[in-house]
Amino acid sequence: MSDATLQVMAEYSVQMQQLYLSYCHQITDVGVMALANNCTNLVALNISGCFNITDVSVKLLTKKAPKISVLYFGRCTALTEKSLRSVARHRGSNLISLETAGCVQMLTGSAVASLVNYTTRLKFLDFAQCNVPDEVVEFIAENVPTLSGVALTNSLVTARSICKLVQGCSKITFLNLSDCSFVTSEIIPYAYYYLPLLEQFFIAGCKSIQDNCFDAVEASLDLPSVPVGADLVPSHRDKQITPGIFRAKGKEWNDDSDITQTRSPGTSDELSSAVLRLLEKKKFPAIQALLMGGCTSITDELVREMLVRAPNVLTVLLSGCSHITNVSLEPLPYCCPNLQLLDLTGCTKLTDSFLLRLSTHCSPLLVLSITRCTQFSEEVLAVLFQKCINLQKLSVSGCTQITEESLQYVPLCCPQIQCLTVSATSLSHKGLTALQAALPLTTIVGKGAQNRKAQREAMRRQIKEAKRKRTADAREALERVQSDPPTT
Numbered sequence: 001m002s003d004a005t006l007q008v009m010a011e012y013s014v015q016m017q018q019l020y021l022s023y024c025h026q027i028t029d030v031g032v033m034a035l036a037n038n039c040t041n042l043v044a045l046n047i048s049g050c051f052n053i054t055d056v057s058v059k060l061l062t063k064k065a066p067k068i069s070v071l072y073f074g075r076c077t078a079l080t081e082k083s084l085r086s087v088a089r090h091r092g093s094n095l096i097s098l099e100t101a102g103c104v105q106m107l108t109g110s111a112v113a114s115l116v117n118y119t120t121r122l123k124f125l126d127f128a129q130c131n132v133p134d135e136v137v138e139f140i141a142e143n144v145p146t147l148s149g150v151a152l153t154n155s156l157v158t159a160r161s162i163c164k165l166v167q168g169c170s171k172i173t174f175l176n177l178s179d180c181s182f183v184t185s186e187i188i189p190y191a192y193y194y195l196p197l198l199e200q201f202f203i204a205g206c207k208s209i210q211d212n213c214f215d216a217v218e219a220s221l222d223l224p225s226v227p228v229g230a231d232l233v234p235s236h237r238d239k240q241i242t243p244g245i246f247r248a249k250g251k252e253w254n255d256d257s258d259i260t261q262t263r264s265p266g267t268s269d270e271l272s273s274a275v276l277r278l279l280e281k282k283k284f285p286a287i288q289a290l291l292m293g294g295c296t297s298i299t300d301e302l303v304r305e306m307l308v309r310a311p312n313v314l315t316v317l318l319s320g321c322s323h324i325t326n327v328s329l330e331p332l333p334y335c336c337p338n339l340q341l342l343d344l345t346g347c348t349k350l351t352d353s354f355l356l357r358l359s360t361h362c363s364p365l366l367v368l369s370i371t372r373c374t375q376f377s378e379e380v381l382a383v384l385f386q387k388c389i390n391l392q393k394l395s396v397s398g399c400t401q402i403t404e405e406s407l408q409y410v411p412l413c414c415p416q417i418q419c420l421t422v423s424a425t426s427l428s429h430k431g432l433t434a435l436q437a438a439l440p441l442t443t444i445v446g447k448g449a450q451n452r453k454a455q456r457e458a459m460r461r462q463i464k465e466a467k468r469k470r471t472a473d474a475r476e477a478l479e480r481v482q483s484d485p486p487t488t
Contacts, residue, residue, distance in 0.1 A: 001027060002027070005031075007030070010034045010039055011038055013039065014041070018042075019039070019045055020046040021047050022046050023048065023049035024049075025050065027047070036063075037064060040065055040067075042067065043068060043069055044070035045061070046072035048072045049074065050076055051076060051077050053076050053079065055079060055083045058079065058086055062087050062090040063090055069091070071087060071095070071097070071098055073098075073099060073100050074102055077103065079103050080105045081110070083106060084100070084107065084115055085115075088114040088117070092118025092119045096121055096123050097123060098124070098126070099124075102130065104131055106130070107132060109135065109139075112136050113139060116139060116143045120146075123146055126150075128153035129153060132155045137161035138161050138165075141168035142168055145170070146169075146171065147172055148174070149172065150175055153176055162183060171197060175200070175202065176202040178205050180203075180206055183209065184209060185212065185302060186217065188203070188213075188214070196284075198284070198286055200288065200291075202289075202291040203291065204317065205295070207294075210298060211302060278331065279331075281309065289313065290315070293343065294319070294321075301327075301328075303321075303328035304327065304328045312338060314339065314340045314341065316339065316341070318344055319344070322346050329350065330357070337361065339365060340364060340366045341368075342358075342369070344369060347370075348372060349375070352375075355370075355384055366391065367394075369421075371395045372397070374398070374401065378406045379406075385413055386413045390414075393417075394420050395420075396420075396422055397445075402427060403428075407422070407427065420444050421445040423446020
């Protein structure tokens with residue numbers, strides 16, 4: 001979209017209330033000023049990525065649009081602190097949501113202080129990639145208790161300011177701290193305890209998050225670790241499990257017996273007792289999404305405690321956590337019965353024991369990625385495909401042990417599958433063709449090494465056949481010309 005188009009739109013849509021222009025690179029101050037002069041009823045405006053817009057048009061917009069309450073300025077790199085001061089001075093009392101991701105020049109301490117002093121209804125702040133220091137976050141924590149969503153992705157904040165933020169803003173339901181390199185494990189129990197409404201908690205890429213410190217924080221803050229809400233998740237000892245028998249490659253697998261047999265000797269009782277102790281601790285039923293992908297130093301104990309204390313979690317992302325083992329995910333099938341999305345990409349230390357337990361107790365699972373999980377045997381993968389009948393998206397890319405023999409259960413047992421990723425597997429071209437024929441409505445992504453080779457060979461044959469046909473047609477045309485010489 002250009003300035004001319006925006007000017008026409010503004011002239012003929014004076015009652016417009018919402019407009020989204022994200023990454024319309026051709027728009028400049030001319031278009032935004034036309035919008036401000038004509039659309040005085042504007043409530044929400046998204047100009048993220050419009051890097052030609054400057055402070056001049058933002059100042060006019062905040063003056064001319066008295067109802068505006070939602071502003072998205074992400075990646076508008078030409079904006080400075082003057083824009084934030086204009087927003088605060090003219091529309092601070094109306095402002096509900098503000099996004100300034102990547103606007104480094106915009107977020108100075110004095111400008112944020114001005115915003116905080118004027119705002120009374122602010123609910124969502126996105127200061128991602130803005131190098132926000134601890135002092136700014138602490139000031140917000142003390143003066144903006146109305147916040148329900150905060151994004152500080154890739155910021156310079158530490159655990160000190162985050163702990164104060166969760167203590168001062170108890171209404172937060174969404175907290176994104178992804179790629180905050182200086183944030184440590186201490187923030188996790190603070191967030192759990194001080195944010196009773198927290199639903200989505202993102203700590204992906206926080207490489208300083210390591211050890212479990214729930215007990216230490218509980219002791220220092222004198223917080224209860226008694227079974228408050230423990231009845232929300234029944235112990236797996238009391239859960240009625242109907243054993244079943246499943247077949248793969250002619251071998252019968254029993255739900256309970258084979259799980260026990262595949263576990264490492266000497267760890268069964270120890271792990272079970274550890275999980276039982278966690279089940280007696282306080283639960284946080286509001287949490288629905290935990291994103292921990294890329295936390296390369298996170299320990300099994302911390303992952304396990306986070307999962308056990310979030311019984312209603314629907315989404316768990318652990319992609320890139322290559323060092324976690326079955327210990328961290330042992331309670332997942334028992335304590336998170338409503339799990340719908342699980343990403344285990346690159347978790348190479350997980351074994352059959354976990355996968356069998358998952359397939360037995362997580363039938364609601366809709367999306368599963370076990371990309372590059374090379375220790376799962378083909379027999380257990382076949383059991384998984386037979387049990388998780390509600391799967392809609394499945395990625396087994398990089399699982400070289402996968403063949404058509406285990407994937408044959410996908411079309412038979414997973415009728416709702418919409419996307420299947422099988423790149424870099426041992427699936428043959430013949431098996432892929434049969435799988436696609438059995439799943440005509442499913443998008444199958446990736447062909448595997450053998451299939452890519454088969455594709456290249458098929459393409460060469462097609463090119464060769466096309467050349468042969470062109471040569472034959474040319475020869476035939478030449479013969480016709482020679483047999484029927486033109487008359488003079």
